[in-house]
Amino acid sequence: MPRINGERLLGDLRRIADFGRYQTGVHRPHLSPQDVESRRWLANRMKEAGLEPVIDGVGNVIGRSPKSGPRLLMGSHTDTQPRGGWLDGVMGVIYGLEVARALAEDPDTAHLAVDVASWADEEGHWGGMIGSKSFIGRITDADIDAARHRDDGSKMRDALKAAGLENAPRIELEDGRYRCYLEAHIEQGGLLEASDKKIGVVTAIVGIYQYRLTFSGIQNHAGTTPMPIRKDAGVAMMRLYSEVMDKFPALAGPRSVWTVGKLSVEPGAPAIIPGKAEMVLQFRDADPAVLQCRHRWRSDCSTRSTTRPRSTRPACTRACPPGPATMRRSWRSVCRRP
Numbered sequence: 001m002p003r004i005n006g007e008r009l010l011g012d013l014r015r016i017a018d019f020g021r022y023q024t025g026v027h028r029p030h031l032s033p034q035d036v037e038s039r040r041w042l043a044n045r046m047k048e049a050g051l052e053p054v055i056d057g058v059g060n061v062i063g064r065s066p067k068s069g070p071r072l073l074m075g076s077h078t079d080t081q082p083r084g085g086w087l088d089g090v091m092g093v094i095y096g097l098e099v100a101r102a103l104a105e106d107p108d109t110a111h112l113a114v115d116v117a118s119w120a121d122e123e124g125h126w127g128g129m130i131g132s133k134s135f136i137g138r139i140t141d142a143d144i145d146a147a148r149h150r151d152d153g154s155k156m157r158d159a160l161k162a163a164g165l166e167n168a169p170r171i172e173l174e175d176g177r178y179r180c181y182l183e184a185h186i187e188q189g190g191l192l193e194a195s196d197k198k199i200g201v202v203t204a205i206v207g208i209y210q211y212r213l214t215f216s217g218i219q220n221h222a223g224t225t226p227m228p229i230r231k232d233a234g235v236a237m238m239r240l241y242s243e244v245m246d247k248f249p250a251l252a253g254p255r256s257v258w259t260v261g262k263l264s265v266e267p268g269a270p271a272i273i274p275g276k277a278e279m280v281l282q283f284r285d286a287d288p289a290v291l292q293c294r295h296r297w298r299s300d301c302s303t304r305s306t307t308r309p310r311s312t313r314p315a316c317t318r319a320c321p322p323g324p325a326t327m328r329r330s331w332r333s334v335c336r337r338p
Contacts, residue, residue: 059120065113075117219275
């Protein structure tokens with residue numbers, strides 16, 4: 001029976017965490033120097049395991065088994081969120097690599113073929129899931145040409161060139177090559193630990209709606225402008241932030257989650273009243289009806305002069321069920337607050 005080499009597996013997890021190590025976690029955005037270096041290290045480890053590794057034209061690392069017959073595809077991602085966890089994503093990649101090695105080392109299973117993949121940009125630095133979308137033929141060269149970094153607006157093509165991948169072809173899924181795809185992932189919500197369980201099976205994939213909300217006020221001197229006549233964009237933003245956090249618990253589904261992970265004011269000086277403010281609100285749920293109804297708040301907010309909501313998702317086009325329809329009324333009261 002194949003046996004996992006725990007020392008080897010943990011050794012690889014600890015070694016790849018050295019690329020971009022930050023305090024107790026890792027900072028390894030896709031196509032950063034640390035990310036590119038880690039991908040080359042991973043490709044070498046795949047080669048040592050008897051796989052044939054390729055880093056393709058968007059940065060996917062795919063180790064292909066030279067064995068014949070139907071294959072299992074295993075993998076996840078090795079890029080990280082800013083200052084992310086050291087096991088997020090990468091655990092599934094190294095687990096896949098260890099399964100391939102363990103099967104190859106046992107005479108009874110040495111004939112079984114396992115391919116291993118590290119998908120590019122799963123964390124959305126250039127748009128989100130670019131690597132896996134490319135693998136299944138869901139993006140074009142024009143999409144890659146248009147991809148920009150979410151923080152500084154730099155071109156993905158320039159980053160690929162700096163990584164030496166500008167001429168690398170993109171690898172796409174071959175019909176009939178795989179029996180299935182398997183991905184292990186570290187649990188990040190604490191539910192298994194709280195229930196004293198070691199492993200669980202995913203039952204749903206959540207949808208994500210993300211909104212970039214811009215608030216317009218009047219920039220002015222903080223030391224001389226009287227409070228009654230101020231139009232402070234930062235105040236408007238914080239009022240909406242507070243009401244979102246207050247009202248969402250009564251409106252959400254049992255597994256809904258929401259986050260405002262980014263806030264900014266301009267010009268960002270202590271002695272200047274902000275003339276512009278921006279926050280990014282993200283909402284996740286597995287129920288399409290909840291997601292679509294939550295999205296309807298955008299039209300209700302559009303009449304408020306201090307907010308100009310913009311969304312990364314299309315508007316809801318079908319009627320909401322009776323229960324979640326209260327979300328629209330709530331958003332109306334939030335956005336039209338005097």
